[in-house]
Amino acid sequence: MKRIGLLTSGGDAPGMNAAIRAVVRSGLYFGMEVFGIERGYSGLMEDNVVPMEMRSVSNIVQCGGTKLRTARCLEMLTKEGQKQAVATLEKHGIEGLVVIGGDGSFRGAKVLSEEYGVPTIGIPGTIDNDLEYTDYTLGFDTAVNTCLDIINKLRDTMTSHERVSVVEVMGRHCGDIALYSGIASGAEIIVVPEIAFDMDEIVMRINRSRANGKHSNIIVVAEGVMDAEQFARQLQSVTKHSVRPTCIGHVQRGGSPSMADRMLAAQFGNKAVRLLNDGLGNRVVGIRNNKIIDMDIIEAVSMKKTFNYELYETLQMISM
Numbered sequence: 001m002k003r004i005g006l007l008t009s010g011g012d013a014p015g016m017n018a019a020i021r022a023v024v025r026s027g028l029y030f031g032m033e034v035f036g037i038e039r040g041y042s043g044l045m046e047d048n049v050v051p052m053e054m055r056s057v058s059n060i061v062q063c064g065g066t067k068l069r070t071a072r073c074l075e076m077l078t079k080e081g082q083k084q085a086v087a088t089l090e091k092h093g094i095e096g097l098v099v100i101g102g103d104g105s106f107r108g109a110k111v112l113s114e115e116y117g118v119p120t121i122g123i124p125g126t127i128d129n130d131l132e133y134t135d136y137t138l139g140f141d142t143a144v145n146t147c148l149d150i151i152n153k154l155r156d157t158m159t160s161h162e163r164v165s166v167v168e169v170m171g172r173h174c175g176d177i178a179l180y181s182g183i184a185s186g187a188e189i190i191v192v193p194e195i196a197f198d199m200d201e202i203v204m205r206i207n208r209s210r211a212n213g214k215h216s217n218i219i220v221v222a223e224g225v226m227d228a229e230q231f232a233r234q235l236q237s238v239t240k241h242s243v244r245p246t247c248i249g250h251v252q253r254g255g256s257p258s259m260a261d262r263m264l265a266a267q268f269g270n271k272a273v274r275l276l277n278d279g280l281g282n283r284v285v286g287i288r289n290n291k292i293i294d295m296d297i298i299e300a301v302s303m304k305k306t307f308n309y310e311l312y313e314t315l316q317m318i319s320m
């Protein structure tokens, strides 16, 4: 394979730039020409294709966001849009494609491979950690660290005023950001879409912790359950303690990637290009049990994300 393309799609995630760098440099290492496609599938339809050189990716390993920018593109769900995307690839002689994005972006990649025969490799780039086949997605670790930084600050002020903090984190329908940031910040309670919550039990846990000498409480609520303001209103109506909502919001998606995300980016990007160089396509890369793996894209997108109940129980046992 002599010419490959690369795009970032869907929600941005810290580490996407480091992955772009790894793909470009690995491609050049194998003597390939590498083309960046700007603004995801939209750029593929609108022919926003730029040649990438060694220096195109200098000084970006530490940057949040994505140098290629990203987009959500409804036309990619139509036959017409898909044909236009393939026509752009053909026009530039691009023989293989690397797609960095979440499950939606992978569905687009699957269509390109399955229906149009374009060898495509998916790199899981999303803060949500909502893909079953991989233990971690790119950007998740940094996003959780951003949440921790904010929760630490909230803990300071909540303790001074003896308040209850309701902190809303992202993750769409997946509770992993809430689960990991809850455990790692010492939050007393997490509320995730995977487990129905009981407000009476939450009040009981708050009261018990206060009786045990605590001066504040942190409740991490995943956005897939409800927003922080709504949850705080419901809680305030049944507790005498002062409740304050905070929505962390889009800061979770930005910032310099953590070491863990940069390492994933380097390995995912390199593995994706190795697969294309070996003449393979229609696959996704990931990490499982600390090993970089690849898997059939159709199998990967059909897997249903499971929730780590053991970690949830751990939080219940140690956060009193």
Ligand code: ATP
Pocket (backbone or CB within 6 Å): 009, 010, 011, 012, 041, 071, 072, 073, 074, 075, 076, 077, 101, 102, 103, 104, 105, 106, 107, 108, 109, 111, 125, 126, 127, 128
């Ligand atoms: P994140 O999880 O961070 O939001 P994502 O990749 O899941 O990222 P989506 O908005 O779901 O984000 O998908 C990104 C893009 O992938 C869509 O805008 C669309 O262009 C393409 N896409 C999604 N689903 C399909 C599909 N079924 N067929 C073809 N293309 C699709």
